[in-house]
Amino acid sequence: MAKASVVVPEQVGAAAAAAQVGCPCPGTTLFPYPPPRAGIAVRRKCLQAAQQLELGAGLRGGWVESMRASSPTHAKAAAALAAGVDEEHAAWMARHPSALGEFEKVVAASKGKQIVMFLDYDGTLSPIVDDPDAAFMSETMRMAVRSVAKHFPTAIVSGRCRDKVFEFVKLAELYYAGSHGMDIKGPASRHAAAKSPPHNKGVLFQPASEFLPMIEQVHDRLEQATRSIPGAKVENNKFCVSVHFRCVDEKSWGALAETVRRVVREFPRLRLSQGRMVFEVRPTIKWDKGKALEFLLDSLGFADCSDVLPVYIGDDRTDEDAFKVNKYLYY
Numbered sequence: 001m002a003k004a005s006v007v008v009p010e011q012v013g014a015a016a017a018a019a020q021v022g023c024p025c026p027g028t029t030l031f032p033y034p035p036p037r038a039g040i041a042v043r044r045k046c047l048q049a050a051q052q053l054e055l056g057a058g059l060r061g062g063w064v065e066s067m068r069a070s071s072p073t074h075a076k077a078a079a080a081l082a083a084g085v086d087e088e089h090a091a092w093m094a095r096h097p098s099a100l101g102e103f104e105k106v107v108a109a110s111k112g113k114q115i116v117m118f119l120d121y122d123g124t125l126s127p128i129v130d131d132p133d134a135a136f137m138s139e140t141m142r143m144a145v146r147s148v149a150k151h152f153p154t155a156i157v158s159g160r161c162r163d164k165v166f167e168f169v170k171l172a173e174l175y176y177a178g179s180h181g182m183d184i185k186g187p188a189s190r191h192a193a194a195k196s197p198p199h200n201k202g203v204l205f206q207p208a209s210e211f212l213p214m215i216e217q218v219h220d221r222l223e224q225a226t227r228s229i230p231g232a233k234v235e236n237n238k239f240c241v242s243v244h245f246r247c248v249d250e251k252s253w254g255a256l257a258e259t260v261r262r263v264v265r266e267f268p269r270l271r272l273s274q275g276r277m278v279f280e281v282r283p284t285i286k287w288d289k290g291k292a293l294e295f296l297l298d299s300l301g302f303a304d305c306s307d308v309l310p311v312y313i314g315d316d317r318t319d320e321d322a323f324k325v326n327k328y329l330y331y
């Protein structure tokens, strides 16, 4: 096949971003349209700060900068967007075309292929809100997902714990991969389960189960250690823990970052990363949303298949692990 400019599924991620009007930093999302010139610099700074965060060698200023850029408002993103285009930015755009802008090419690339849908939850199916317990998806979105799932195998891939994301989505015909892909379960509905490949009945995969007691411990330690920081919220996502700072006064962000880092240091088998105004604490195992995507395709009988087209829509840094699974990229 002649090389065309469409690349699937990476630009589908950009489509998700197009729907969201995203952030110009890798901690949050891809760009909807030309990424703002200013965004490139922010992206580099964020990357540096994020690396420091992971390595535990960061300066307080670096973390705070990374925290500030982790989930900008639409107004900030739009202002950055208006800042203009330069060569570096144009080159970035050539490598990351908008899937919405190139939708016909995406459709053409899907001809004769089995589409498998992967959907992130927060910021993709539901709006970003202050209270993580109130991130409900609309009935319209639920109907859209239900109709997609009638045509294609569909999975929700979330950083949340699987039960929680199921409570929000409420569709028994879907696959669910909670805890950043570390808790995978096949459809609960009898009808959908009957349609699953025979070797895949009742799939359940939990590659980090040995970490359960440690996650409980770190959750308790984090709750105790952040109690004095108003607005900080610790969420137990079963195989990982989120520490939210969306409602923390910016003056306390440095102290919060220090506290979280200090606690995580007590657990050398856990690592720290950052999402949209949230710290994510996870096992050091080599498992992420990309691995979950591969596992699910494998379970569905599409391992090393050339006639499958995975479509992944997400808005956060952890979704980029799935965008990077390039053995399914088609040119």
Ligand SMILES: O=P(O)(O)OC[C@H]1O[C@H](O[C@H]2O[C@H](CO)[C@@H](O)[C@H](O)[C@H]2O)[C@H](O)[C@@H](O)[C@@H]1O
Residues within 6 Å of the ligand: 120, 121, 122, 123, 127, 128, 129, 130, 131, 132, 133, 135, 157, 158, 159, 160, 235, 237, 242, 244, 246, 275, 276, 277, 278, 280, 316, 318
């Ligand atoms: O993989 P996802 O489904 O996108 O989950 C990632 C995290 O999403 C949630 O936090 C984010 O959404 C909250 C509600 O809108 C918002 O308040 C928070 O600032 C965002 O980071 C969820 O609460 C986390 O546990 C997930 O890890």
